[in-house]
Amino acid sequence: MNLSPGQNANQAELPSAPEQQVEGSSVTSAHRQRRFELPEKPVVVIEPRKAWAPLDLSAVWAHRELIYFLTWRDIKVRYKQTVLGAAWALLQPLVTMIIFTYFFGKLAKVPNDGVPYPIFFYTGLLIWTYFSNGVSNAANSLIGNTNLITKVYFPRLIIPTASVAAGLLDFVIASLLLIFMLIYYGFPVTLSYLALLPLVLVTTLFALGVGLWLSALNVKYRDVRYALPFVIQIWMFVSPIIYPSSVVPREWRWLMSLNPITGLVEAFRAVLFNHGIRWLPLAYSCVVTLVLLVYSSYMFRRMERDFAEVI
Amino acid sequence: MKPIIKAESLTKQFLISPGDAPSVHYPTLRESIVRSTRFAFDRIRGKRRPREEMIWGLKDVSFEVMPGEVMGIIGPNGAGKSTLLKVLSRIIEPTSGRAELYGRVASLLELGTGFHPDLTGRENIFLNGAVLGMGRREISARFDEIVQFAEVERFLETAVKHYSSGMYLRLAFSVAAHLDPEILIVDEVLAVGDASFQKKCLGKIDDVQRDGRTVLFVTHSVSLVKEHCHRALLLDQGQVIRSGPAAEVVGDYAAMY
Numbered sequence: 090m091n092l093s094p095g096q097n098a099n100q101a102e103l104p105s106a107p108e109q110q111v112e113g114s115s116v117t118s119a120h121r122q123r124r125f126e127l128p129e130k131p132v133v134v135i136e137p138r139k140a141w142a143p144l145d146l147s148a149v150w151a152h153r154e155l156i157y158f159l160t161w162r163d164i165k166v167r168y169k170q171t172v173l174g175a176a177w178a179l180l181q182p183l184v185t186m187i188i189f190t191y192f193f194g195k196l197a198k199v200p201n202d203g204v205p206y207p208i209f210f211y212t213g214l215l216i217w218t219y220f221s222n223g224v225s226n227a228a229n230s231l232i233g234n235t236n237l238i239t240k241v242y243f244p245r246l247i248i249p250t251a252s253v254a255a256g257l258l259d260f261v262i263a264s265l266l267l268i269f270m271l272i273y274y275g276f277p278v279t280l281s282y283l284a285l286l287p288l289v290l291v292t293t294l295f296a297l298g299v300g301l302w303l304s305a306l307n308v309k310y311r312d313v314r315y316a317l318p319f320v321i322q323i324w325m326f327v328s329p330i331i332y333p334s335s336v337v338p339r340e341w342r343w344l345m346s347l348n349p350i351t352g353l354v355e356a357f358r359a360v361l362f363n364h365g366i367r368w369l370p371l372a373y374s375c376v377v378t379l380v381l382l383v384y385s386s387y388m389f390r391r392m393e394r395d396f397a398e399v400i
Numbered sequence: 401m402k403p404i405i406k407a408e409s410l411t412k413q414f415l416i417s418p419g420d421a422p423s424v425h426y427p428t429l430r431e432s433i434v435r436s437t438r439f440a441f442d443r444i445r446g447k448r449r450p451r452e453e454m455i456w457g458l459k460d461v462s463f464e465v466m467p468g469e470v471m472g473i474i475g476p477n478g479a480g481k482s483t484l485l486k487v488l489s490r491i492i493e494p495t496s497g498r499a500e501l502y503g504r505v506a507s508l509l510e511l512g513t514g515f516h517p518d519l520t521g522r523e524n525i526f527l528n529g530a531v532l533g534m535g536r537r538e539i540s541a542r543f544d545e546i547v548q549f550a551e552v553e554r555f556l557e558t559a560v561k562h563y564s565s566g567m568y569l570r571l572a573f574s575v576a577a578h579l580d581p582e583i584l585i586v587d588e589v590l591a592v593g594d595a596s597f598q599k600k601c602l603g604k605i606d607d608v609q610r611d612g613r614t615v616l617f618v619t620h621s622v623s624l625v626k627e628h629c630h631r632a633l634l635l636d637q638g639q640v641i642r643s644g645p646a647a648e649v650v651g652d653y654a655a656m657y
Contacts, residue, residue, distance in 0.1 A: 127402050127404060127467060127502045127503070128502055128503075131406075131500035131501055131502050132501055132502060132503055132504060132505075133490070133500070133501040133505060134498070134499070134500055134501075135410075135487060135488065135490060135493075135494065135498065135499040135500075135501070136494065136497070136498040136499070137493055137494055137495060137496060138493060152533075154530055154535050154536055155530050155531065157530075157536075158526065158527055158530035158531075158536075159530075162516060162519065162523075162527055165518075165519060165523065166516055166518050166519065169518045169519075170518070236510075236513060236514070237513060237514055237531060238491075239491065240491070240507075240509045240510045240513040241489070241491070241507065241509070241513050241514070241531055241532065241533075242489050242490040242491055242507065243531075243533075310429045310432070312429040312430075394493045397486070397491045397492045398414070398492055
């Protein structure tokens with residue numbers, strides 16, 4: 090089942106004017122009404138697909154406006170009927186940061202690589218919140234949009250993609266506070282911070298890679314929904330969010346870096362606090378992201394065929 | 401003249417594992433693991449996998465629709481009408497067979513698909529339009545028409561959850577009615593409204609047809625088929641029993657059931 094990519098698709102377009110007056114409305118006369126040229130090749134061919142079908146990104150591109158609208162819907166709906174609205178995007182990492190600063194910083198005295206605790210925790214939480222919300226929203230996105238899946242056609246890839254994209258606004262809002270904190274603590278806010286943009290992109294793609302895979306799995310196995318919060322919590326504790334990876338003995342660092350989040354969070358902090366970036370873990374995170382994204386997309390595509398029946 | 405829709409031996413099988421209720425059951429991970437290991441052991445011991453029960457949603461369905469035709473699909477409950485529309489709408493994939501569509505398709509299997517109760521009428525017009533395949537510019541261009549047709553001008557900024565069901569339906573239908581595809585696929589969505597709503601809908605279907613576009617629609621109403629369709633397809637148990645001029649097929653249907 091694929092949209093044939095030829096330009097034929099457009100040739101069939103009617104010079105339509107629905108309100109145009111056409112005489113002779115009796116049912117039987119329809120055949121001699123407006124003629125339009127049928128395309129040579131079918132616009133849509135419907136047939137069973139092989140298990141590992143090509144990705145058909147052109148269909149996703151053709152529906153790109155839908156990505157925009159679903160993202161927009163998710164953002165609009167998220168803070169409807171709340172008093173604080175988008176302030177929630179700020180409040181959550183802020184309060185968590187304060188609690189962490191007190192317990193892990195003041196009481197437990199977790200090493201902080203010489204960066205003030207509030208800002209150290211906040212950077213970690215900012216990225217982690219963005220990543221983990223992206224993953225869990227994407228993972229639950231398909232089953233949350235059952236009505237769309239069973240009633241209209243469009244590439245299903247769009248649904249989890251829009252879920253991840255919708256998290257970007259929260260991330261931007263929460264980042265504003267970070268900038269204030271950086272200025273407050275006297276960090277030089279420079280153009281070198283632009284290096285954060287590719288890092289955000291990789292984080293987004295990694296969240297999408299994980300989210301796509303989980304969302305497809307979730308359609309068939311609802312266990313995902315219950316396992317996920319738990320897994321995400323554990324994942325946070327094995328990532329250097331509330332501690333720097335320097336607390337881990339040197340001979341075990343490599344184990345930590347197997348977690349692609351490690352390379353990303355460390356690179357974020359390195360750029361923000363003007364440390365040197367450790368390139369190897371970061372490169373590893375990028376490679377894992379890429380491989381995962383390709384794998385997840387194909388897996389998703391494969392399972393997509395059954396979504397409407399299984400969901 | 402070439403057909404705009406050509407379906408050749410479309411077949412859809414649904415698998416039903418013994419003992420499972422097909423629609424309510426989700427396999428959990430545990431069950432899948434247990435099952436696959438059990439099958440593996442069975443295979444080692446030379447046992448065959450127990451045959452899962454097959455249901456024919458569609459069986460060898462072939463037909464053609466000419467451009468500008470309105471074709472009604474009738475048949476008793478469970479005949480495969482909705483399955484056929486879902487296959488043609490690319491929501492589910494056929495098990496075998498092939499269909500070719502020589503035009504853009506819009507399917508209307510339900511009114512208000514994608515409506516979000518918390519969003520306003522205005523917002524839902526855009527959302528629903530996008531879901532049904534309209535671009536943003538297309539929707540903006542027709543926005544006023546859609547609102548006027550739905551008669552909801554005063555409630556554009558109200559969340560649709562506060563709409564009466566009549567308003568909700570009118571808005572949903574209005575968005576759908578302003579789609580501009582060459583092929584329109586409509587499930588039994590007209591049965592939901594009151595008489596004036598139905599009249600409005602049917603009027604729109606006639607408009608669409610007068611415009612030279614092709615309509616495929618499912619209904620239980622024999623009189624609707626007689627009045628609005630050129631041809632009809634009678635399905636039963638997933639198979640085409642009869643196809644031909646609407647009046648004849650409807651006559652057969654009435655005689656059979």
